Structures are given as C-alpha cells and as structure tokens.
Amino acid sequence: MSKQFSKVSVIGLGYIGLPTAAIFAREGIEVIGVDINQVTVDTINKGEIHIVEPGLKEVVRHTVAENKLRATTQPEAADAFVIAVPTPFTDNRDGDLTYIKAAAKAIAPVLQAGNLIVLESTSPVGTTEKMEQWLAAARPDLKFPKSHGDDADIFVAYCPERVLPGKVMDELVQNDRIVGGLSKASSDLAGDLYAIFLKGNCLKTNARTAEMAKLTENSFRDVNIAFANELSLVCDELGINVWELIRLANRHPRVNILQPGPGVGGHCIAVDPWFIVSSAPDTAKLIRTAREVNDSKPLWVIRRVLETLSRVAKEKQKPVSELTVTCLGLSFKPNIDDLRESPAVAIAKEIAAQHTGKTFVVEPHIKAEQNPIKDSDLVEIDVGLKNGDVAVLLVDHDEFKAISRGEIDHLAWIDTRGLMDY
Structure with missing residues (x-):
C-alpha cells in the first residue's frame, strides 16, 4: 500500500470512475467513491454495479466486502482526488465544463x-x-501551483483515460498513461499515484499537452474513420462494393483503410475533435470536415432505409404502414451496453419516428426498460429477423455475426458493417 496515498477519492462513478476506484481499492487503498446519483451509490455499497464491464463486478464485490471501497454522495477528506465526470459539448459544440466545475466546488x-x-x-x-481557478477561488487559504509552483499546498494534474470499453479493467493497468501537472511537483505526485496500480509507463508532461494528447488520439481515429465513411458513400454512387474495395486496397504494404460504419459514437471519438475545433476554429479544418462527414453518415443510412421501405412496399404491393423495420444493434460499438453518442440510437429513433409501420429493435445487451427508442419494441434476434421486412444492421455484435444468409433471404438487408458482404 502507498503510504503517501492511504485514502483516495474518485469523483464520478461511471464507466471510467468506478473501474478506477475498484482498481485502487484492489491494491489495498481506502477508496471513497462519490456520485450525485443515490441509486448508483446504494448499488455500489451493496457490492453490485450499475454498468456492464467484464471483470468489474467481482472486484467491486470483493473490495466493498473488505471495506476498501465505499460510495457516498458527499465528498470527504482524502489524500488524492480523481475527477472522472462527464464533459459533453454544448449546442455550439464547445466543451460543457459544468460537471467539472461542480466537482471542484464540491x-x-x-x-x-x-x-x-x-x-x-x-x-x-x-x-x-x-x-485550479475554481478551486483557488473557493479556498483562498490554500496555495495553488499557478501562484506558488512546486511550493503550493495543493497539487493539480491532468491524466486522461485511454481505455477500450469491454477491456477497461485490463487496459487501466496495462496501458501507458500521460500525466500533465500544473507544476513539476504535481506531475511527479500524480505519477506516484498511478504507480500504485499501473504496469504501463507513466509519461510526464504539462497539463495542456496532456489535454491535447487525448484529443489528438481520438481526432486521429476520427479522421481515418471519416475517410472510410466517405469512401463508402462514393462507392455507393459508383456501384462499387466498398468492402471488397477496401480489402483489395489494404493489400498495399503501406495502406490500412478502416472499415466504414453508420457513423461514429461513444463519448470520446464523437466528441473530442470538437474540443480542438472550438479551440482553433479557423485552423482545425481537416478535423472539422472529418467530424462533419461522420456526423452526416447516420442521415445517409436513414435515407437508405426509407428508400428501401418504399421499394419493398411496391414489390410486395403493400402500404408502407404494413411493413416492419428491424434495427440490429443500439450500442456505439460491439458487445457492450454503452449507448452514449451512439449513431445506431440516432438512426433507430429517426426510423421509428418516420416509419408508419412497426419498428423492432434488437439489442442483446440491454433490457426492455432500457430501450431508448420510442414507438419501438425490443425483441429477440429470431423475432426481429422472422417478422421483419427490412433489416438494417447497425452494430456488429457477436450475436449478429452468427446470423446465416438463410435467415435474411426474405428480408431487404441494409448492412452498414459489412457483415454480409454481397
């Protein structure tokens, strides 16, 4: 156990905060998890979890039983505070720092x-x-790095998470971390904190560079995905199978084109590039364009579904209102329950809103009461395929990869993931 950090407080017990709290607690540190949601707090204190993440439940159950992890709605004194709260963007696509400010004041x-x-x-x-400014304003009796550097009373640093949902418990420990302090002492102290559990390297820099590093990583991925998505639109216009094209192009030794999809989701790639754009709106032209390409892809999918409904209605000589659309998948990536910023959710909502017939949703990772699509039914895979007239694959869950061609022969199949490569 770290003598320097015997008690750590984690503010925000979501997809990042709770695993982080659990891993600190697993190392023998006393951890106080803080969240404004009383249901979340009560769930954790019973040794249970409110999110889906492999390996997390066991660690939370054990550390709560060992009195190393407990949750509360009110912050308590600790040696270190890790803030992991949401940072959505505003209607103007600027960063909404409301939750961070509230955490600092708390x-x-x-x-x-x-x-x-x-x-x-x-x-x-x-x-x-x-x-730091918000903290200093609230506690003028304490010295902060901006005015006192390494001689400050309070040390402040930034350390972005770099994990993949579904592998968080491993990647929090194994992946390298970037730590950027507002002073050298802050960077060093933050490095000591993460050394409690980190097996990867701890790379120290300043706070601004650490902040930009996180945004850069996700913007790089966004730009590459945008190329694939735009390529799929071009291929559709030219009557070319984009999946075959990408396979062939990727045989070049220095080409590695990603796979297109229905858009980009999640709380990182779909959001982070806008933070760069808002900071340098006249300069970040490529990053802005990539975001616009990826943001527009769901609209293309929706148009394709509605056009297909009209075509099928003519072929079957039925009104569109008698046809059923089956949407396969809602999460923003395969095999998880995370619906944040998911293009699949946006697509399914718009289909259900515009389609006058039935809309089925198949999402094996959520329960019926969690279905966010109004005027739709959450059904099992076999029900959705058997009773659908048009099916649109939005997420390539493992369950969907097991679908055979025979199961979809009677359907008009719209594949945004290349699962059935005709």
Whole structure:
C-alpha cells in the first residue's frame, strides 16, 4: 500500500470512475467513491454495479466486502482526488465544463494541504487551469501551483483515460498513461499515484499537452474513420462494393483503410475533435470536415432505409404502414451496453419516428426498460429477423455475426458493417 496515498477519492462513478476506484481499492487503498446519483451509490455499497464491464463486478464485490471501497454522495477528506465526470459539448459544440466545475466546488471544502487533484475527464485544452481557478477561488487559504509552483499546498494534474470499453479493467493497468501537472511537483505526485496500480509507463508532461494528447488520439481515429465513411458513400454512387474495395486496397504494404460504419459514437471519438475545433476554429479544418462527414453518415443510412421501405412496399404491393423495420444493434460499438453518442440510437429513433409501420429493435445487451427508442419494441434476434421486412444492421455484435444468409433471404438487408458482404 502507498503510504503517501492511504485514502483516495474518485469523483464520478461511471464507466471510467468506478473501474478506477475498484482498481485502487484492489491494491489495498481506502477508496471513497462519490456520485450525485443515490441509486448508483446504494448499488455500489451493496457490492453490485450499475454498468456492464467484464471483470468489474467481482472486484467491486470483493473490495466493498473488505471495506476498501465505499460510495457516498458527499465528498470527504482524502489524500488524492480523481475527477472522472462527464464533459459533453454544448449546442455550439464547445466543451460543457459544468460537471467539472461542480466537482471542484464540491471537494473544495474538504481539501487539505498536501492534497493531489487529478482531472481525468476528457476536456478542452486549458480546462485543468480553469479547474485550479475554481478551486483557488473557493479556498483562498490554500496555495495553488499557478501562484506558488512546486511550493503550493495543493497539487493539480491532468491524466486522461485511454481505455477500450469491454477491456477497461485490463487496459487501466496495462496501458501507458500521460500525466500533465500544473507544476513539476504535481506531475511527479500524480505519477506516484498511478504507480500504485499501473504496469504501463507513466509519461510526464504539462497539463495542456496532456489535454491535447487525448484529443489528438481520438481526432486521429476520427479522421481515418471519416475517410472510410466517405469512401463508402462514393462507392455507393459508383456501384462499387466498398468492402471488397477496401480489402483489395489494404493489400498495399503501406495502406490500412478502416472499415466504414453508420457513423461514429461513444463519448470520446464523437466528441473530442470538437474540443480542438472550438479551440482553433479557423485552423482545425481537416478535423472539422472529418467530424462533419461522420456526423452526416447516420442521415445517409436513414435515407437508405426509407428508400428501401418504399421499394419493398411496391414489390410486395403493400402500404408502407404494413411493413416492419428491424434495427440490429443500439450500442456505439460491439458487445457492450454503452449507448452514449451512439449513431445506431440516432438512426433507430429517426426510423421509428418516420416509419408508419412497426419498428423492432434488437439489442442483446440491454433490457426492455432500457430501450431508448420510442414507438419501438425490443425483441429477440429470431423475432426481429422472422417478422421483419427490412433489416438494417447497425452494430456488429457477436450475436449478429452468427446470423446465416438463410435467415435474411426474405428480408431487404441494409448492412452498414459489412457483415454480409454481397
């Protein structure tokens, strides 16, 4: 156990905060998890979890039973505070720092000299400095890095998460971490904190570079996905099978085109590039265009579904209102329950809103009461395929990969993932 950090508080117990809290607790650290949702707090204190992440349930159950992890709605004194709250964007696509500001104000009363505060939330460049300003305003009796550097009472750093949903418990430990402090002492202290469980390298820099590194990683991926998505649109116009084309092009030794899809989802890739664009709107032209390409792809899918409904109605000599559309998948990536910023959700909602007939949704990773699509029925795969007239594959879950061609012969099949490569 770290003598320097015997008690750690994690603010925000979502997809990143709860696994982080559990891993610290697994190492013998006393962890106080803080969340504004009382149901979340009660669930964790019973040794249960409110999200789906392989390996997390067992760790939470064990650490709660060992009195190493407990949850509360009110911050308490600790040696270090890790802030992992949401950072959505506003209607103007600027970063919404409301949750970070609220977290800073919540922990301010319990801060003590020597404390470390680490922001993990993906944020626009300069957010860590803003957080320090909010903390300093709330606690003028304490010295902060901006005015006192390494001689500050409170140490402040930024350390973005770099994990893949479904593999969080492994990647939190194995992946390299970037730590950027508002002072050298802050970087060093944050490095010591993550050394409690980190097996990957801890790469130290300043806070602004660390913030930009996270945004850069996801923007790089977004630009590459946009190329694949735009290529799929071009191929559709030219009557070319995009999946075959990409396979052939990727045989070039220096070409590695990604696979197109219905858009880009999740709380990172679909959001982070806008933070760069909002910081440098006249300069980040390629990043902006890539985001616009990926944001427009769901509209193309919706148009394709509606056009297909009209065609099928003519072929079957039925009104469109008597046809059923089956949407396969809602999550933003395969084999998880995370629906945040999911293009599949946006597509299914619009189909259900515009289609006058039945809309079935097949999402094996959620329960009926979690279905966010109004005027739709959440059904099993066999029901959706058997009773559908048009099926649109939106997520390539493992369950969908087992679908045979015979099961969809009677359907008009719209494949945004290349699962059935005709």
